[in-house]
Amino acid sequence: MAGGAASIKSSRSGIYSDQRNWLLLPSWVVLGFFVFAPVCVMLVYSFLTKEFRGGVIWEPTLAAYDQFFFDRGLFGDAEPKLQWTYISIFWRSIWQAGLATILALIIGFPTAYFIATRSPKARAIWVFLITVPYWVNLLIRTVSMKFLVREEGPLNDFLIYAGIIEEPLQIINTNLAVQLGLFYSYLPFMVLPIYASVERYNFILSEAAADLYATKWTTLTRILLPSIKPGLVAGCILVFVPSLGAFLAPDLLGGAKNFMIGSLIEEQFKGNAGNWPFGAAASMILLTMVMVLLMIFAHQQRRAEETP
Secondary structure (H helix, E strand, O other): HHHHHHHHHHHHHHHOOEEEEEEHHHHHHHHHHHHHHHHHHHHHHOOEEEEEOOOOEOOOOOHHHHHHHOOOOOOOOOOEOOOHHHHHHHHHHHHHHHHHHHHHHHHHHHHHHHHHHOOOHHHHHHHHHHHHHHOOOHHHHHHHHHHHHHOOHHHHHHHHHHOOOOOOOOOOOOHHHHHHHHHHHHHHHHHHHHHHHHHHHHHHHHHHHHOOOOOOOHHHHHHHHHHHHHHHHHHHHHHHHHOOOOOOOOOOHHHHHOOOHHHHHHHHOOOOOOOOOHHHHHHHHHHHHHHHHHHHHHHHHHHHHHHH
């Protein structure tokens, strides 16, 4: 019987083996045209020469990458020095994205746990409330955040009315404003994957741990968190990666002093004064850094799974 069942399962799984490549062809075409092709275009542009009025000249050069990493003076004939301006923008982007991920995890995990432990009807309501603000365009939501935290905005008015502060807080054009914008923009990307993992979690494991006199902290760290680790990881990636390349929150809430790499790239493609090769080179550097981080993480995950 077991052999017959295995044979039936094997035959079913191999029904479309001959047509597999043809069935996957539409997916490969879409991915190739909308994902791989634009990346290739950016890669090619990063090695071309800037055209004075915008665009590119088809003359291969490494000038864009040299401009990103080295400062050769106003006329380009000075001794090369490290270009700390762009490196500091990259570093600011990393720690802002990392902090946004940590804050989203701190708030998102208990929120997701709370939603997943409600009744099915209440879960649907809570998920709806979490996602409904994000039906509105990101630009509108970011402008709304700017209105809320400005000096004459509702937040400062409430704090003054409650007697917590005497003068309005200067939040706009600060790192705090950028952080609030990133946190608000990508919080659901943390909540929803964790919620999906907690919903599938077998709570009998927690009850068994309690029967064996495990503390709540032990149950959380030794049983619950390892069980929902895929959701935690997915949420962190979904928040960190878009936060790293965000430009709306830094532009509208942070100002010129709080530039992030996404803002830098966006500026290079605006108007006739932009530097397309430099913007493409910065994009490729950002993409390479993200890919390296994801590959390192995937390698560590593979080693952890292989370790007995």
